[in-house]
Amino acid sequence: MLFIDCQVFDEADMLLCGSFQNQVIRLINMFRHDEKLLSWTSQSTADNASEVDLETLPQDALEQDEESPNDASQDDDEEIESLSEEEELEEGNEDGVSVQKKGWRRVLKPYDRSKQYIFVAATLPANGKRTAGAVLKRMFPDARWVNGNYLHRHNPRLERKWFEVTVDSQVDALIEAVKHGVESETSDSNDVSRTMVFANTVEAVEAVAKILERAGIECYRYHKDASLEERAGMLDDFREKGGIFVCTDAAARGVDIPNISHVIQADFATSAVDFLHRVGRTGRAGQHGVVTSLYTESNRDLVSAIREAEKLGRPVETAFSRKRGFRNKLKKRSKLQFASQ
Template sequence: MLHVLRRTCSVFRALPGASFACTSSASEPLYASSVASVAGYLLARMMATMHGSLHPQACMAVHAHQHRHLTPTHAHFLCQPAAPSLSLVRSFKRPRVLQRPRIMPVAAAATNFYAQQATSFSSLGVEEELSKALERAGLTRPSYIQEAAAPVLLQGKQAVIAAETGSGKTLAYLLPIGTMLLRAKQKQLRHQYHALVLCPNQALCQQIVATVHALKGDNGLPLLSAAFINTSNPPPYTPPDIIVATPAGLREVLTGSGGAYGWLWTIEGFEKRVRHIVLDEADMLLGDAFVKPVDDLLQALRANDRRQVEAKVFQELGINDTLFKRLPRALHQACWRGGAPGLLAAGFRAPNPPGEDAVLGPYWKRQYVFAAATMPSITFSDVGSRIHKLYPDAEWIATDALHTSKRQVAHHWLEVNDDSWGKQLVNVIKGDPDYQAGKAKTLIFTKDTATADAASSLLHSAGVKHMVYHKNRPMGERTESLERMQQHSGGIMVCTDAAARGIDIPDVTHVIQSDFAPNAIDFLHRIGRTGRAGKAGKVTSMYRDFNIPLVEVLRRFIEEDRPLEAAFSRARSFSQKLKRKGKFVPRGMVASEYEASMK
């Protein structure tokens, strides 16, 4: 036991304030209780080093150990709570990771779309050329989420942008990142750096490229270049400022023939030159369908981040990889986060310490941004919780209207069955005053491609002109349908949830759920296609008897202006939990607490 203790003490000597006197003699025998005391102390000190504060039980371990005959020579630690690592943004909340879902109604003021009247893009620090480009496009006033995100992103910080659909999240990250890329060009740095935007589908990728190219200078040319890449769209020989791709498409390029188009398109070049990483629709990209390629990419980039910081530190402190690997993980983390100053502050004794006037740094830093309209963060398995664990320094920027239905959207609920469904659908479309006036822009959501085609056949027979959008339709037809809906003032499109994520079709007047959404998250994304940018809209939700439990919860929450996150569930867990408990109880809450909060 004494041998183990001595080895443990030798490891912890590198920690701050942990220079140990580990002795044993006949006059002062080392009893098992003393070993247990030291072990408790070591565990407490390790917790303090990793987390920046001592847990109350850890404080008790240190206090108890300080009264033993075996004591560290420096054992005075302040047991104070750690300072918050996530700063607050005005009228925006810190991440509610692993906490109860919000239940209380949201104030009407929280649903405003635009920032304060006096706020402009230039006042937020956006590059003047980009501000002028926005003015030429008719955008002179930022949205609330754009106002909150710009100062954070312009500092190069990691960020989570969580805001309701149609709130302007795309420009919220494109404008600050574009500003940094333009300023880097003006400095004529030796290396050109790039940004990557990952999206779950090609339609969203193409939409982001179009948004970047719409930001034009006085000469009518785009201020920034962007390219959507995959095996069908090979990389351009001139590297774009902003790379847009799906996870699978990017992996195929980097591991395939990408090197033929330049060093940037190799794994090594990509890791060293792409400085900004954005996951648009982050909750979907980190979900089951995409998690493997996305996790592989993020792990590779974060490993490269660590290697680049280590290389600089090795040079500054005169150490090598062999010595570094023998250090405790707490010192590794201090190095990765703070470079040489962070490593020295954590208690590392460099063989050749730098002089007082030595200039240390700057160190490589890659920016990670996660944007989404739904960000579950109640349980450990939720996407928001996983992001918080992997990127604890990320700032969370969220509006109070997150996970709510917009107040300017009117809801109508219609129960149907298999016999009445077709007739009711036609009646809803033809009974719409906007359709009768010839100016309706309507999206009809179905549960899958088969029901989309069935709805299309029904509308054809009823003489309702429309388009169809789903994955089984040819790419050319899908692109044409989206362009027609985006560029014309009216139209009807039958679609699956492929059109519910991120795709911006302006001025949608009516969303019809021909098949009710299977869960609250999909429901929010569907209804988010209308009422965008502060405009009015309406939603007609057709539901069947097996949808009633979810419909009742969502309908009550919407009517009472409550966030819908309490109804979030994974797959079929909503109905399963309802059957098991006999009534609806949100995740993270007990029945009595939920009932009291709903009064």
Template sequence: MNLIVRAPLLHLHSIAPSPCRLLLLLNRPCPSRYSVAARPLARAFSAAVEEAPATDDGSFFAEEGVSWKSLGVSERLCKALSNASLHRPSQVQASCIPHILTGNDLIIAAETGSGKTHGYLVPLINKLYTISPSCEGANSPEEVPEKQKISVVLCPNVMLCEQVVQMANLLLSDSGEPLLRVAAVCGRQGWPVVRPHILVSTPAALLNCIYAFDPEKKRRSEFLRDVKCVVFDEADMLLCGSFQNQIIHLINMFRFDEKQLSRMESSAQPSTMHINEKNDADFEIEDDIDGSNCEEIEGDEEEPEDIITDGSTVETGFVKDWRRVRKVYTRSKQYIFVAATLPVSGKKTAGGVLKRMFPDATWVSGNYLHCYNPRLEQRWIEVTSDTQVDALLDAVKSSYKCNHGNNDAVADRTMVFTNTVDSVESVAKILQRAGIACIPYHSETSLDERMRNLADFRENGGILVCTDAAARGLDIPNVSHVIQAEFATSAVDFLHRIGRTARAGQSGIITSLYTESNQDLVSAVRLSGKIGQPVEKAFSRKRSFRNKLKKRGRSAAVGTERILA
């Protein structure tokens, strides 16, 4: 693996992709109370790994000689990784772990299936688990010192929060218990009774909990002071659209605490000094990062959660912001941003925002960021109103026969993407009428139903008909075929959809149905693949062209709904 360092950018280069045995995913959903049974999850994970191909040409894993231990991971954690069938780090993991261990701010922009989640979980667990020399002899999370620092992982939705918790709980001690306490605060889950070492939450849920703390007892300031690392998973989604106000608000709160601590240490004030509970919420979004020009992502967003500030809803309209209060101060927290798509063309894109807010952060970029994965076999089918349904059935039946026409123990999986909830229901009815069983998945169903459907798909395979709620972040084993019944409406959605297959070194098939109304978008995407250019560069910076593509995409979606209905 050749590394080219361009401070603060670090980029990975390799000649070709590789199949591999490693699947950073699970085969069972997390229980609703997040009390994960460690041994069953480990067995499920091992079974998923054994289903994966055993070949590897060396470009997914780090080069020979690079091991977890050589990256600075403790002996106990190395053993836990090996027991979880994570014997070697991937290239992305090998690049980002040393930076996280040194405390540097880091931006990880790497393609789907490259190992980003364990890329930040492993060093976080390593730092927390070895916070005291006595920890090396600990056999359970309870033996780790109670008064310790905490890491926070922010995800855009409950399903991804659960997934992060499960992946962390795969790493077990000799006694079979998770190395550290990892808890999720989201959806119906409130603040855990026992303080966790890693807290996984949605932005709104974390803000609610922070403002629910009693200011008189200084619990709010104590929590902010104890947070030493904040991870923003699916960072491009968090920094745009409905999440942006919440994320900037949290960043400002953490930065304000850093400045308070720096001031306290520099002036040798008593340790009783704490954050002004009224001023820590006194921030707003600047005009040049208001998100109005960000490419909005349609994902698995939960029902809006009200953010409470001492009994009232948070309002945006305050005067102070991070730029106007910025000055030289001693850093005491680490910020890590993780994304599979992170456009930087334009100051209002997520990448542009990060470059301005964290100019000294190191960037780790994957081999195929924003590019076609060469392990993918692309099939393009132009359809009309008369041929669309037949083409869809042919694509699904060919995949269905391939997956279920044998007696193999491996349960292959096919994902069929549509642009709207109505289209999911229509496609599901079409398949059922044709005698093809399928599982629907979209954000308008209850969380419990989505969890059951996803568990069914993970464990038994089959066909999942879904919106882009399933396109981002979910790790599902052995998805061999992705079908776009309706073509994606943006380059970002397209990249996340096709990223559900050919993950972690495996191969996969993409079948894209498109109509005349999608022609401009499809031509731009296909051209970028032919010339080896990042997909995002296939789109003009001019707003008129971008709006034209979005308008055509919406028109195509409406037309498809009528056809499928």
């Protein structure tokens, strides 16, 4: 039997929230199963674990010791976040079986860990009990937290440009930003020019690409509707030849293209977390970069929160804690009007 003693979870904030959360936590519980058996069966004195016959204990009972968040269908975020830890234990889950689960937790909680779990993320929100950071703190209360100096903060190597646009000015502002970026990059360096242009939806990516092509600017299209082979080919070409890379947030995580000097938000990000991942594509490994953000009136509140945090030298976490209704409103209203041009 192969014993795995170290598990690494990349993009941990995405894996431990939303629709991924329950499945990933179940996977962690599976990894912990043999840890528990090894620990409990090796105990020589009678303690909490001696109250249980481990050989006859069902798998479900073992998993109840771990985090088991409810599905995403929850009440308003503020109501969830207002619950104290004590209230959370008393409330249990939606099926009303909290008494039984508390009993299992009292008996099964203690065990010696024999595996190492490493969770890696560029952003790790901890506001609210269902965020990735809060989940990790409950599951691994003794974990060691390691982070860089600029976690959730303004990167001083980035030059930020902010432009509030309207339906009438949006297209011209985009074309000017792309052309200006290309001209400045080619004049300042002998290296190839690389610019990433972000839009929020597949439809917006296609619309932006068509506008740029009509303006005589060739570009790549990168989104989920392209096959894995097509996306891999585009990444290789962009890495080698440079150019304009129009994409959704599918390219904001887990894609390492060196020497990207310019990131343009044709659509402003729908959350501060997505914003940080987008701008993190440039200014990497000690280099400098430029970020041009186009935003509309519907994005103004989020932009103000991000800029205020940067101005005060504080983490952008202050912009994380937005009501679900606010986020949904942004998602609906911030779809780029390029499609109608």
